[in-house]
Amino acid sequence: MLLRVRVRLPDRPGSLGRVARTLGAAGADVVQMAVLERGNGRAMDDFTVAWPSGAGVDRLAEGLGSVPGVEVAGIWPTAEPQGGCPDAAVIGQVAAVPERGARILADAVPAILSADWAGLAEPAGEDAAVVVHASVGGRAGAAVAGLLPLRPRAFTAPDGTEFAVCPLAKGSVALVVARTGAPPFHRTEVSRLEQLAGAADAVLLGDRSSG
Known part of the structure; x- marks a missing residue:
């Protein structure tokens, strides 16, 4: 292992x-x-x-x-990400299947950032956001307190779960990454998450404009 x-x-x-x-x-x-x-x-x-x-x-x-x-x-x-350049490989997959691009990104991020699961979350009220898609290990439909505001950052939930969050282009949807039994997400990990989200956004927005 x-x-x-x-x-x-x-x-x-x-x-x-x-x-x-x-x-x-x-x-x-x-x-x-x-x-x-x-x-x-x-x-x-x-x-x-x-x-x-x-x-x-x-x-x-x-x-x-x-x-x-x-x-x-x-x-x-x-877990070991697929390929020698996992970030580039994921963006390539997003470009190949843009209609599932955000979900592909969320499913790939746990291996890249040594996390338990990742997902896409949307605001649900003033204090929490709801996970609308989750990779293996996560649970769609779960409410996560502390995710708001949706801006690039890391935080520790009351139960000790470590989170990193980064909004996607629309602003109302965020890429969320979680892990337990591990240190808080370092600022370089949050930066890497931002770069992945930015690259995916560029691909997806370009696809929409060309269509």
Whole structure:
């Protein structure tokens, strides 16, 4: 299975190598790595690792925690997006079937952002929005408090679920992404969600104008 491992570490030569060696020593095979932020002598990185199915992650967390200056921000299950350039692949799918474009985008986002589910939501009253389409793992028809206003952002629901939200072109529909047992969505993840939504909007609006 695949795991996403988020760590804070000293931003100096050798730190990244020590983290990678520790992951390997614990039995994790690094598949991908991304730098989320750097500043004030610290960095936050995401590692995607292959991990034995059914194995606990305690030794992984303990091993990383033993590296001087390293803090484990979260370890949670993830899925591998299709293709080497998943963002571009999804936009291609949206362009191929524009009548289902928004739903295609919502169905693909959980793998891209290591989330549990994603969906399309519309306002329903002053305080909540209703999920009108949900990917596997979500529930269409569910009301989600805290989604309003529909602007690009991340927030934590009262039950601990982490959300990221980004409106689509119409403004009254938003792309919503959710995960549990994981850290809050980082600003780079929200930015990536914005970019995906913007690219999909451009494709869909272009299709409407040409039609």
